[in-house]
Amino acid sequence: MAKTSKKQVIDKFKTHAGDTGSPEVQVALLTQRIQNVGDHLKSHGHDDHSRRGLLSMINKRRRLLHYLTRKAPERYQDIIGKLGLPK
């Protein structure tokens, strides 16, 4: 993922100044990577190694969202609304 693109995502989803690791930022970065790998797999269906990496990212995102539902459900609703993620 390009550095400028990553910085834009961090700036858009950060919860406070200097925030680079909050669940919202991590989920947003993972979502972008998932979309990129998903697009790659549409034209490279036999790239099984990338597919494994995709599943790992999806699982990690699921865990972060689950953590957010327990800690702050309103933040969970906010982030899935902004990213257009299913519940």
Place this chain on the structure above:
Amino acid sequence: MDQNLKEKALEKLTKAESVYVVVSKASGLDGLASGLALYLSLVKLGKNASIISTTPSVGDANKIYGVDKIGKLIGKRNLTVVVDNAVESVDKVTYFLDGNRLKVVIHSLAGSNGVSKDQVSLEETVSAAELIFAIGCDSQESLHSEITHEQNISSETLVININNQKSHQKFAQIEVVNDQAATISEVMSKMIQDLALPVDEDIAYNLYIGISEATDNFSPAVASPLSLEMAAWLLKFGASRASFAGMPQRPDLTASVLPKTVQAIPPIGVDYMDKTPTLEELEGKQELKDQSASRDWLKPPKIYKGSKSFDREN
């Protein structure tokens, strides 16, 4: 589950060091969710478990936990010595112990150039599983199609078949089959309950999603009494927290008054493909609605004076 079968399964599970969970391709998200739940439970129990299944789609992978563990083979690794062109160069293989060292001798064939170091390589292979849980498999061929020749089934392997449909041929030593059940996940839930395997939020969530998806959100036409019974049991472990976070505890009666474009919360279990409106958009529309409602309140109410035809008759 029969008491004898239960004891047999528990005995084998206690002794087994390598356990495979094999999910058939035909079982779909239901089978995969139940397989992952069982895998997570076995890992929690301290077993060397591996799950073998086809890779799910992104949509399905998003709904359940543990998808990154599919295909990772864990357990004892056997060392295999591979010799290239063995038919032309190898006569026989012998071994002996030299003190504490095992020496394997590859005898070269008479008349050949012998075996060189370049022809020899080493491979790590997993040992045969001692216990296999076959999920959604209806025949021996279905089970073998999922397992490669490396993960061979030895004669001492105990196979437990878990399904909600009776299979045409009996290929497993233990059959956990309930053809009255609507989903494989509820059969799995019942087995986990009977065997007292560990259950946590992730395991309960996977099983709950399996039942929910396969019964079309507990549709009366599909769900069985066991579906609801197991769902209630799974909810006690917190299965619903991850899936229903943020939803109102009671149905929002005012939601029907709002136009459909304002309702951003989709039905449960439906893949939400369109972009949901943001919170700012929703708040803006609600403000407009409130303002128009306050203006209407100031106007005098309309009094019904009756139809003209009714008055004429009287």
